[in-house]
Amino acid sequence: MEIIIFDFDGTIVDVWERYYKIFKDWWNLDIKIETFKTFKWNTQDEKQMLEKMGILAKDEEFQEYKKFKRWALEEKQYLSLDKLIIDTDLITNIKENFIILTMRNNQNAFYWQLEYLGIFKFFKNNCVVLKPQGPETKTEWLILNENCFTNETIYIIGDSETDLNMIKASYTLKDKIIKVFLVKSGLSNPYKIIDKTKLPAEVIENVNSFLIG
Template sequence: MGIFDLDGTLLGVWKRYYAVFNSWWKIEGLDISTFVSLKRDLVKDEKIVRSFYPHIDETQIVLYQEYKRKNLENPEFLKLDELIVNVTTLKSLHRFLILTVRQNAPNLYSEFKRRGLDFLIEKTVVLQPADRLVKYRWVLENISTLSDCDEKITTVGDSETDLLVGMMGQVETYLVKTGLRDPYRLIEEYKDQLTSPVRVLETVNDLFALLKMNE
């Protein structure tokens, strides 16, 4: 059984995150490549802002965070996402699901339909943002229905919420380089909590050359 993350794994989200960030801050000279470097290095948007405006008022940070929460899954911004996964290959897989953390499931389903990806709706489980273990808990609670006792679960993602599913011994974990986080830093940060090795892929498409997914 394959469990795929969505944002940063199947979909490239850098343009969306950059657009939301700089539509608020309007930092002159901040191009998307610089934003990507800063986001990978500093992780939190607040730290990126303070690297340009060291004395920014905390109130402005709070207002931006609310703006981001309301707009990150706005349909107009969602249109900026780019497909990473080879859809033809994904369609050929039978034993997989998408496990994603989103605030607005209806907007996600509408975006799937707009892109002609309706077949993914029934394959997608949407979890509400909670903490870093939200996916781990879901898999733990549903593992008996996800696979047979002798079937390995393969999870592919780009963040700690995906990585920490690997705390279960029967899970094989892959991180991709296309997401918001640096996979090697994540592995180093969480190495003491993992029970099996984690492999790093350039993109999710590389997985299909390495694995034979269980039908």
């Protein structure tokens, strides 16, 4: 038996517009989203991004931006900018054999977004929302909830180091085969994630590539 664990942000939905608008609004920058994507794809260090744009942000100001960003990322005005990546016609093919595993501080805002995007009916009974606790958050959850998985093979579809780290659970869950697929639709370059972690994963174009494949 198999089960699929989907990440949400960057995997099920395109979050580029949300992150771009937050960055642009705070720093009052007149940049195109393509420029933001190029910088973000190459570095996750936003202070370094600013420096490459010729902006030397003071530490205090950058810390204020980070506070604003944490708040704004789960505000409806910014969440409403996200767009669906997943083809909902393909979801019916996998029936109940999947879960959405996401990290959000505001669970209510997450379920509001499902309604807003018109996908609540597909995912309402298959979501697990975790508080962000670092890059091992999802790995720790998987190990702690091993009894919930009678499945022999677990497929992880995501876009971040946190998703790729879940393969480490196989060191503990000896009876499980865990395979990770990193999508190109997220905020990070999947090849850089693999190179950094030295963990195995297959890189795919997007979530639909997996579902069709």
